[in-house]
Amino acid sequence: MAATQFVVNGLLVGALFAGVAVGFALIWGVVDIINLAHGEMVMLGGYTSYWMLTLVTGNAEGSPLLFLATIPVAIAVLFGIGYALQRTLVSRVIGTDIFLTLLVTFGASIAIQQLAIQAWSANPRSIQVSFADPSVNLAGIVVPKMKLVAFAGALVLTALMYVFLQKTRTGRAIRAVSQNPEAAALVGIDVEHTRAVTFGVSSAIAGGIGAFIAVILNIQPQMGLIYxxxxxxxxxxxxxxxxxxxxxxxxxxxSVEELVAGFISSQWTLAVSFSLLIVLLILKPRGLFGQGAEQ
Structure with a gap:
């Protein structure tokens, strides 16, 4: 039963990890850089929701509906930040040495961290959402209601991202730039604007996930690196x-991290995760589903 509880907890938290990773993958696939400042978008999304709720209620507490009303705000704010970051900074190093792009995005992450510390201090914060009954019991497995809300929210944001890329004109432009930016430019697509929109959308979904993270975990300015x-x-x-x-x-x-934390120690989670990644890369270098950029 303990293992089942750990797996359920892992799936609930894993959906949040997946939502953040989707945005990371989008930038990597379209703009062709590894954005080391992506975790800071998660952090800023959490703080945006936190301060919006504080502005309305006087503290970071409220009903589930009031909290959910802050999600579109976090998404909109982080879209603007991501778009501006690409236009003013990242666009200058696209197509250059990969080491330079890593330095630029790493520098951006440090700058955002330090600005956040100066603005809000390094003290951990969290959003408190009130339920009459904070958890449900399903066949002996205890599931916090707020984790269920965050799980559902992460899946919805991920699904919306997928639909956006597949069904909208902007999404098709993003996929075209991902596959062949020169050909996309020849058919009239503004490649630089599309890349900036990609950065904005990636940051927006990270910000929305960050808001959900703020209700189940503490947020603080230096949390971005782990994400x-x-x-x-x-x-x-x-x-x-x-x-x-x-x-x-x-x-x-x-799921793997919750099992490791439950049966061994939380200090081993990253070590085990990277070890599994190395084994996978040896056995299947393109990853489990790495069959092409069209997805």
Missing amino acids: TLKSFIIVVFGGVGSIPGALIGGLLLG
Whole structure:
């Protein structure tokens, strides 16, 4: 029963990891850079929701509906930040040496961290959402209601991302730029604008997930690195360019980490995750679902 409880907890948290990783994969696939500042978008999304709720209620507490009303705000704010970041900074190093792009995005992550510390201090914060009954018991498995809400929200955001890429004109433009930016430009697509929109959309979904993270975990300015690392593991694990792969990879990573934390120690979670990634890359270098960029 204990193992089942750990797996359920892992799936609930893994959906959040997957949502963050989807945005990370989008930038990697379209803009062709590894965005080391992606985790900071998660952090800023959490703080946006936190401060919006504080503005309305006087503290970071409220009903589930009031909290959910802050999600579109976090998404909109982070879209603007991501778009501006690409236009003003990242666009200057696209197509240059990969080491330079890593330095630029790493520098952006450190700058955002330090600005957040100066603005809000390094003290951990969280959003408190009130339920009459905070958890449900399903066949002996205790599931916090807020984790269920966060799980559902992460799946909805991931699904919306997939539909956006597949069904909208902007989504098709993003996929065209991902596959062949020169050909996309020849048919009239504004490649730089599309890349900036991609950055904005990636940051928006990370911000929305960050808001959900704020209700089940503490948020603080230096939390971004761990989510960037987990996103990297998930994207490589699931296959670069595959949104379904990122979703399944996130659920698997969450389950593995909860089992390791429950039966061994939480200090071993990253070590085990990276070890599994190395084994997978040896056995299946393209990841589980890395069959092409079209997904």
